Amino acid sequence: MSYKILVINPGSTSTKIGVYEDEILLFEETLRHSTEEISKYPSIVAQKDFRKKLIVDILAANDFDIKTLDVAVGRGGLLKPIPGGTYPVSDALLADLKVGVQGQHASNLGGILAREIGDEIGIPSYIVDPVVVDELAPVARYSGVPELPRISIFHALNQKAVAKRYAKEHDTPYDSLSLIVVHMGGGVSVGAHKNGKVIDVNNTLDGDGPFSPERSGGVPAGQLVKLCFSGEYTQDEIYKKINGKGGLNAYLGTNDMREVTKMAFEEGHKEAEAVFHAFTYQVAKEVGAMAAVLDGKVDQIILTGGIAYSEQVVDEIKSKIGFIAPLTIYAGEDELLALTQGALRVMTGEEKALEY
Protein backbone atom coordinates (compact mmCIF):
# COMPACT_ATOMS: atom_id res chain seq x y z
CA MET A 1 0.00 0.00 0.00
CA SER A 2 1.25 3.48 -0.78
CA TYR A 3 0.33 6.77 0.94
CA LYS A 4 -0.39 10.16 -0.59
CA ILE A 5 0.91 12.83 1.73
CA LEU A 6 0.22 16.58 1.85
CA VAL A 7 3.18 18.44 3.37
CA ILE A 8 2.79 21.99 4.69
CA ASN A 9 5.80 24.06 5.73
CA PRO A 10 5.04 27.66 6.68
CA GLY A 11 8.18 29.74 7.29
CA SER A 12 8.51 33.38 8.30
CA THR A 13 9.35 34.41 4.72
CA SER A 14 7.74 31.58 2.75
CA THR A 15 5.12 28.87 2.43
CA LYS A 16 6.43 25.57 1.06
CA ILE A 17 4.01 22.88 -0.02
CA GLY A 18 4.58 19.39 -1.35
CA VAL A 19 2.59 16.32 -2.29
CA TYR A 20 4.35 12.97 -2.03
CA GLU A 21 3.42 9.40 -2.83
CA ASP A 22 5.44 7.64 -0.16
CA GLU A 23 8.87 9.23 -0.57
CA ILE A 24 8.32 10.19 -4.21
CA LEU A 25 7.66 13.88 -4.75
CA LEU A 26 4.66 14.43 -7.03
CA PHE A 27 4.94 18.23 -6.95
CA GLU A 28 6.10 21.05 -4.73
CA GLU A 29 5.94 24.81 -4.63
CA THR A 30 7.70 27.55 -2.66
CA LEU A 31 5.93 30.88 -2.33
CA ARG A 32 8.04 33.72 -0.88
CA HIS A 33 6.37 36.43 1.21
CA SER A 34 7.63 39.97 1.62
CA THR A 35 7.39 41.62 5.03
CA GLU A 36 4.81 43.99 3.52
CA GLU A 37 2.58 41.07 2.48
CA ILE A 38 2.82 39.33 5.87
CA SER A 39 2.58 42.40 8.10
CA LYS A 40 -0.96 43.05 6.80
CA TYR A 41 -2.05 40.36 9.27
CA PRO A 42 -2.30 41.30 12.96
CA SER A 43 -1.24 37.81 14.15
CA ILE A 44 0.09 34.48 12.92
CA VAL A 45 -3.30 32.77 13.32
CA ALA A 46 -4.83 35.56 11.22
CA GLN A 47 -2.65 34.35 8.30
CA LYS A 48 -4.33 30.94 8.31
CA ASP A 49 -6.86 31.47 5.54
CA PHE A 50 -4.32 33.29 3.35
CA ARG A 51 -1.85 30.37 3.64
CA LYS A 52 -4.64 27.77 3.28
CA LYS A 53 -5.78 29.33 0.02
CA LEU A 54 -2.21 29.04 -1.30
CA ILE A 55 -2.31 25.30 -0.57
CA VAL A 56 -5.72 24.72 -2.10
CA ASP A 57 -4.75 26.75 -5.21
CA ILE A 58 -1.52 24.79 -5.68
CA LEU A 59 -3.37 21.46 -5.45
CA ALA A 60 -5.89 22.73 -8.01
CA ALA A 61 -3.17 24.08 -10.33
CA ASN A 62 -1.64 20.61 -10.33
CA ASP A 63 -5.04 18.97 -11.04
CA PHE A 64 -4.71 17.08 -7.78
CA ASP A 65 -7.86 15.73 -6.12
CA ILE A 66 -7.51 16.60 -2.42
CA LYS A 67 -9.78 13.68 -1.51
CA THR A 68 -7.13 11.19 -2.63
CA LEU A 69 -4.80 12.23 0.23
CA ASP A 70 -4.10 9.72 3.02
CA VAL A 71 -2.38 11.99 5.53
CA ALA A 72 -1.51 15.66 6.11
CA VAL A 73 1.69 16.67 7.88
CA GLY A 74 2.83 20.14 8.90
CA ARG A 75 5.86 21.79 10.41
CA GLY A 76 5.41 22.01 14.17
CA GLY A 77 5.48 25.32 15.98
CA LEU A 78 6.03 26.95 19.35
CA LEU A 79 4.61 24.22 21.61
CA LYS A 80 5.97 23.29 25.02
CA PRO A 81 9.55 21.91 24.87
CA ILE A 82 9.31 18.27 23.68
CA PRO A 83 11.55 15.46 22.38
CA GLY A 84 11.96 15.05 18.62
CA GLY A 85 9.56 12.72 16.78
CA THR A 86 6.15 12.55 15.06
CA TYR A 87 3.08 13.77 16.96
CA PRO A 88 -0.61 13.53 15.95
CA VAL A 89 -2.25 16.98 15.96
CA SER A 90 -4.41 16.21 19.00
CA ASP A 91 -6.87 18.71 20.46
CA ALA A 92 -4.33 19.64 23.16
CA LEU A 93 -1.55 20.16 20.62
CA LEU A 94 -3.86 22.17 18.37
CA ALA A 95 -4.91 24.39 21.27
CA ASP A 96 -1.26 25.12 22.16
CA LEU A 97 -0.43 25.93 18.53
CA LYS A 98 -3.33 28.37 18.37
CA VAL A 99 -2.20 30.10 21.57
CA GLY A 100 1.50 29.79 20.73
CA VAL A 101 2.58 28.70 24.21
CA GLN A 102 6.19 29.70 23.51
CA GLY A 103 5.40 32.56 21.14
CA GLN A 104 4.28 33.42 17.64
CA HIS A 105 5.92 32.01 14.51
CA ALA A 106 4.63 30.91 11.10
CA SER A 107 5.41 27.27 11.96
CA ASN A 108 2.45 27.36 14.40
CA LEU A 109 0.29 27.24 11.27
CA GLY A 110 1.81 23.96 10.00
CA GLY A 111 -0.06 21.74 12.47
CA ILE A 112 -3.15 23.97 12.47
CA LEU A 113 -3.51 23.71 8.68
CA ALA A 114 -2.66 19.98 8.58
CA ARG A 115 -5.39 19.31 11.15
CA GLU A 116 -7.96 21.55 9.47
CA ILE A 117 -7.44 20.00 6.03
CA GLY A 118 -7.16 16.51 7.56
CA ASP A 119 -10.47 16.91 9.41
CA GLU A 120 -12.22 18.25 6.29
CA ILE A 121 -11.42 15.10 4.32
CA GLY A 122 -11.25 12.61 7.20
CA ILE A 123 -7.54 11.78 7.27
CA PRO A 124 -4.97 11.92 10.10
CA SER A 125 -2.69 14.91 10.66
CA TYR A 126 0.78 15.08 12.21
CA ILE A 127 3.67 17.37 13.01
CA VAL A 128 7.33 16.25 13.03
CA ASP A 129 10.37 17.60 14.94
CA PRO A 130 8.84 20.98 15.82
CA VAL A 131 10.92 24.12 16.39
CA VAL A 132 10.80 23.48 20.17
CA VAL A 133 12.73 20.17 20.17
CA ASP A 134 14.87 20.48 23.28
CA GLU A 135 18.09 18.50 23.71
CA LEU A 136 20.18 21.24 25.35
CA ALA A 137 22.94 20.13 27.71
CA PRO A 138 22.29 21.33 31.29
CA VAL A 139 25.29 23.67 31.09
CA ALA A 140 23.83 25.39 28.01
CA ARG A 141 20.70 26.45 29.91
CA TYR A 142 22.45 29.06 32.07
CA SER A 143 22.07 32.67 30.91
CA GLY A 144 23.38 34.54 33.93
CA VAL A 145 19.87 35.56 35.04
CA PRO A 146 18.20 32.65 36.86
CA GLU A 147 14.71 33.82 35.88
CA LEU A 148 15.76 33.76 32.21
CA PRO A 149 17.12 30.29 31.36
CA ARG A 150 18.28 29.78 27.78
CA ILE A 151 15.75 27.75 25.77
CA SER A 152 15.82 25.68 22.61
CA ILE A 153 13.93 27.19 19.66
CA PHE A 154 15.45 26.52 16.26
CA HIS A 155 15.10 24.87 12.84
CA ALA A 156 15.04 21.44 14.50
CA LEU A 157 13.48 19.68 11.53
CA ASN A 158 16.01 20.79 8.94
CA GLN A 159 19.01 20.78 11.32
CA LYS A 160 18.30 17.10 12.09
CA ALA A 161 17.46 16.24 8.47
CA VAL A 162 20.69 17.66 7.00
CA ALA A 163 22.83 16.26 9.82
CA LYS A 164 21.38 12.79 9.16
CA ARG A 165 21.79 13.29 5.41
CA TYR A 166 25.49 14.10 5.94
CA ALA A 167 25.88 11.03 8.19
CA LYS A 168 24.23 8.78 5.60
CA GLU A 169 26.28 10.16 2.69
CA HIS A 170 29.43 9.46 4.73
CA ASP A 171 28.33 6.06 5.95
CA THR A 172 28.70 7.12 9.59
CA PRO A 173 26.07 6.93 12.33
CA TYR A 174 24.65 10.40 13.13
CA ASP A 175 25.10 9.75 16.82
CA SER A 176 28.85 9.26 16.45
CA LEU A 177 29.44 12.68 14.82
CA SER A 178 30.22 16.16 16.15
CA LEU A 179 28.69 18.66 13.73
CA ILE A 180 27.94 22.36 13.57
CA VAL A 181 24.83 23.00 11.50
CA VAL A 182 24.07 26.56 10.35
CA HIS A 183 20.54 27.14 9.02
CA MET A 184 20.19 30.54 7.34
CA GLY A 185 16.52 31.27 6.60
CA GLY A 186 14.15 33.98 7.89
CA GLY A 187 15.84 33.16 11.20
CA VAL A 188 19.39 31.86 11.62
CA SER A 189 20.17 28.91 13.89
CA VAL A 190 23.64 27.57 14.66
CA GLY A 191 23.48 24.19 16.39
CA ALA A 192 26.14 22.00 18.01
CA HIS A 193 25.22 18.36 17.33
CA LYS A 194 27.00 15.84 19.53
CA ASN A 195 26.20 12.14 19.68
CA GLY A 196 22.85 12.68 17.95
CA LYS A 197 21.70 15.55 20.18
CA VAL A 198 21.63 19.32 19.62
CA ILE A 199 23.39 20.16 22.89
CA ASP A 200 23.51 23.91 22.26
CA VAL A 201 21.87 26.25 19.77
CA ASN A 202 21.01 29.94 19.73
CA ASN A 203 17.35 30.74 20.43
CA THR A 204 16.48 31.56 16.83
CA LEU A 205 13.40 33.57 17.66
CA ASP A 206 14.20 35.75 20.62
CA GLY A 207 17.31 37.90 20.53
CA ASP A 208 20.09 35.34 20.57
CA GLY A 209 22.86 34.51 18.09
CA PRO A 210 23.44 36.22 14.72
CA PHE A 211 20.97 38.67 13.21
CA SER A 212 18.94 37.31 10.31
CA PRO A 213 16.59 38.60 7.60
CA GLU A 214 13.82 39.10 10.18
CA ARG A 215 15.43 38.92 13.64
CA SER A 216 17.74 41.10 15.66
CA GLY A 217 19.82 38.25 17.08
CA GLY A 218 21.66 39.10 20.33
CA VAL A 219 21.37 42.78 21.29
CA PRO A 220 23.03 44.86 24.03
CA ALA A 221 20.69 44.02 26.94
CA GLY A 222 21.23 47.21 28.94
CA GLN A 223 20.42 49.40 25.95
CA LEU A 224 17.35 47.28 25.23
CA VAL A 225 16.08 47.80 28.80
CA LYS A 226 16.46 51.57 28.35
CA LEU A 227 14.55 51.42 25.06
CA CYS A 228 11.77 49.41 26.73
CA PHE A 229 11.30 52.05 29.41
CA SER A 230 11.83 55.10 27.21
CA GLY A 231 8.08 55.52 26.83
CA GLU A 232 8.54 55.70 23.06
CA TYR A 233 7.43 52.17 22.21
CA THR A 234 4.71 49.68 23.12
CA GLN A 235 5.70 46.15 24.17
CA ASP A 236 4.57 44.89 20.79
CA GLU A 237 6.69 47.47 18.94
CA ILE A 238 9.79 46.54 20.96
CA TYR A 239 9.21 42.82 20.39
CA LYS A 240 8.85 43.37 16.64
CA LYS A 241 12.34 44.91 16.66
CA ILE A 242 13.62 41.56 17.96
CA ASN A 243 11.41 39.27 15.91
CA GLY A 244 9.86 40.35 12.63
CA LYS A 245 11.32 43.78 11.92
CA GLY A 246 14.89 43.14 13.11
CA GLY A 247 18.03 42.23 11.18
CA LEU A 248 18.05 42.91 7.42
CA ASN A 249 14.52 44.32 7.70
CA ALA A 250 15.64 46.91 10.26
CA TYR A 251 18.76 48.01 8.42
CA LEU A 252 17.54 47.81 4.83
CA GLY A 253 13.77 47.35 4.77
CA THR A 254 13.82 43.93 3.10
CA ASN A 255 13.91 40.32 4.33
CA ASP A 256 15.32 39.15 0.99
CA MET A 257 19.04 38.39 1.00
CA ARG A 258 19.05 38.39 -2.82
CA GLU A 259 17.82 41.97 -2.77
CA VAL A 260 20.47 42.93 -0.20
CA THR A 261 23.20 41.37 -2.34
CA LYS A 262 21.98 43.28 -5.38
CA MET A 263 21.87 46.56 -3.45
CA ALA A 264 25.34 45.98 -2.03
CA PHE A 265 27.25 44.71 -5.02
CA GLU A 266 25.34 45.94 -8.09
CA GLU A 267 23.85 49.22 -6.92
CA GLY A 268 26.73 50.48 -4.78
CA HIS A 269 24.59 50.83 -1.61
CA LYS A 270 27.29 51.22 1.06
CA GLU A 271 25.08 50.43 4.07
CA ALA A 272 23.82 47.26 2.34
CA GLU A 273 27.42 46.20 1.77
CA ALA A 274 28.30 46.82 5.42
CA VAL A 275 25.22 44.89 6.62
CA PHE A 276 26.02 41.99 4.28
CA HIS A 277 29.53 41.71 5.78
CA ALA A 278 28.15 42.08 9.32
CA PHE A 279 25.78 39.18 8.65
CA THR A 280 28.54 36.78 7.58
CA TYR A 281 30.73 38.05 10.46
CA GLN A 282 28.05 37.28 13.06
CA VAL A 283 27.27 33.85 11.63
CA ALA A 284 30.98 32.95 11.62
CA LYS A 285 31.33 34.20 15.21
CA GLU A 286 28.49 31.93 16.38
CA VAL A 287 30.11 28.97 14.62
CA GLY A 288 33.28 29.75 16.58
CA ALA A 289 31.25 29.63 19.81
CA MET A 290 29.76 26.24 18.89
CA ALA A 291 33.25 24.94 18.06
CA ALA A 292 34.16 25.69 21.68
CA VAL A 293 30.99 23.86 22.82
CA LEU A 294 32.31 20.82 20.92
CA ASP A 295 35.79 21.16 22.49
CA GLY A 296 37.23 22.10 19.10
CA LYS A 297 36.59 18.57 17.79
CA VAL A 298 34.28 19.23 14.87
CA ASP A 299 33.86 16.64 12.11
CA GLN A 300 32.02 18.96 9.71
CA ILE A 301 30.29 22.31 9.46
CA ILE A 302 27.08 22.23 7.40
CA LEU A 303 25.59 25.38 5.86
CA THR A 304 21.92 25.14 4.88
CA GLY A 305 18.71 27.21 4.42
CA GLY A 306 17.74 29.61 1.63
CA ILE A 307 20.70 31.96 2.15
CA ALA A 308 23.15 29.07 1.64
CA TYR A 309 22.27 29.38 -2.08
CA SER A 310 24.42 32.52 -2.08
CA GLU A 311 28.00 31.67 -3.06
CA GLN A 312 29.11 35.05 -1.80
CA VAL A 313 27.68 34.45 1.68
CA VAL A 314 29.14 30.94 1.78
CA ASP A 315 32.58 32.13 0.65
CA GLU A 316 32.77 34.88 3.25
CA ILE A 317 31.71 32.57 6.08
CA LYS A 318 34.10 29.89 4.87
CA SER A 319 37.04 32.27 4.86
CA LYS A 320 36.48 32.92 8.59
CA ILE A 321 35.67 29.43 9.89
CA GLY A 322 37.45 27.14 7.43
CA PHE A 323 40.17 26.59 10.06
CA ILE A 324 37.69 24.81 12.36
CA ALA A 325 36.53 21.97 10.09
CA PRO A 326 35.62 21.25 6.47
CA LEU A 327 32.32 22.63 5.15
CA THR A 328 29.41 20.95 3.38
CA ILE A 329 26.73 23.07 1.74
CA TYR A 330 23.16 21.80 1.52
CA ALA A 331 21.44 24.92 0.17
CA GLY A 332 17.68 25.20 0.79
CA GLU A 333 16.30 22.59 3.10
CA ASP A 334 15.15 19.00 3.30
CA GLU A 335 12.12 19.89 5.38
CA LEU A 336 9.38 18.67 3.03
CA LEU A 337 11.00 15.26 2.69
CA ALA A 338 11.78 15.12 6.43
CA LEU A 339 8.11 15.82 7.22
CA THR A 340 7.04 13.17 4.72
CA GLN A 341 9.39 10.59 6.20
CA GLY A 342 8.23 11.39 9.74
CA ALA A 343 4.59 10.84 8.75
CA LEU A 344 5.42 7.69 6.79
CA ARG A 345 7.34 6.11 9.69
CA VAL A 346 4.16 6.34 11.76
CA MET A 347 1.72 5.40 8.96
CA THR A 348 3.72 2.25 8.15
CA GLY A 349 4.08 1.29 11.82
CA GLU A 350 7.88 1.60 11.72
CA GLU A 351 7.66 4.10 14.58
CA LYS A 352 5.04 4.88 17.21
CA ALA A 353 3.58 8.37 17.20
CA LEU A 354 4.45 10.32 20.34
CA GLU A 355 1.79 11.85 22.56
CA TYR A 356 1.87 15.57 23.30
Ligand SMILES: Nc1ncnc2c1ncn2[C@@H]1O[C@H](COP(=O)(O)OP(=O)(O)O)[C@@H](O)[C@H]1O
Ligand atom coordinates in the same frame (compact mmCIF):
# COMPACT_ATOMS: atom_id res chain seq x y z
N1 LIG B 1 19.63 32.25 -4.27
C1 LIG B 1 19.61 32.90 -3.11
N2 LIG B 1 20.64 33.70 -2.75
C2 LIG B 1 20.62 34.38 -1.57
N3 LIG B 1 19.60 34.32 -0.70
C3 LIG B 1 18.56 33.55 -1.01
C4 LIG B 1 18.49 32.79 -2.21
N4 LIG B 1 17.31 32.11 -2.24
C5 LIG B 1 16.67 32.44 -1.09
N5 LIG B 1 17.41 33.30 -0.36
C6 LIG B 1 17.09 33.94 0.92
O1 LIG B 1 16.84 32.98 1.92
C7 LIG B 1 15.98 33.56 2.90
C8 LIG B 1 14.83 32.60 3.15
O2 LIG B 1 15.32 31.32 3.43
P1 LIG B 1 14.34 30.10 3.71
O3 LIG B 1 15.19 28.98 4.24
O4 LIG B 1 13.49 29.82 2.53
O5 LIG B 1 13.47 30.78 4.86
P2 LIG B 1 12.14 30.49 5.63
O6 LIG B 1 11.86 29.02 5.52
O7 LIG B 1 12.51 30.94 6.97
O8 LIG B 1 11.05 31.32 5.06
C9 LIG B 1 15.49 34.88 2.34
O9 LIG B 1 16.24 35.95 2.88
C10 LIG B 1 15.80 34.73 0.86
O10 LIG B 1 16.02 35.97 0.24
Ligand SMILES: CCCC(=O)OP(=O)(O)O
Ligand atom coordinates in the same frame (compact mmCIF):
# COMPACT_ATOMS: atom_id res chain seq x y z
C1 LIG C 1 11.27 29.50 15.12
C2 LIG C 1 12.60 28.95 14.74
C3 LIG C 1 12.68 28.53 13.32
C4 LIG C 1 12.76 29.67 12.36
O1 LIG C 1 13.35 30.72 12.64
O2 LIG C 1 12.19 29.46 11.16
P1 LIG C 1 12.15 30.49 9.92
O3 LIG C 1 13.54 30.69 9.44
O4 LIG C 1 11.27 29.78 8.92
O5 LIG C 1 11.52 31.76 10.40
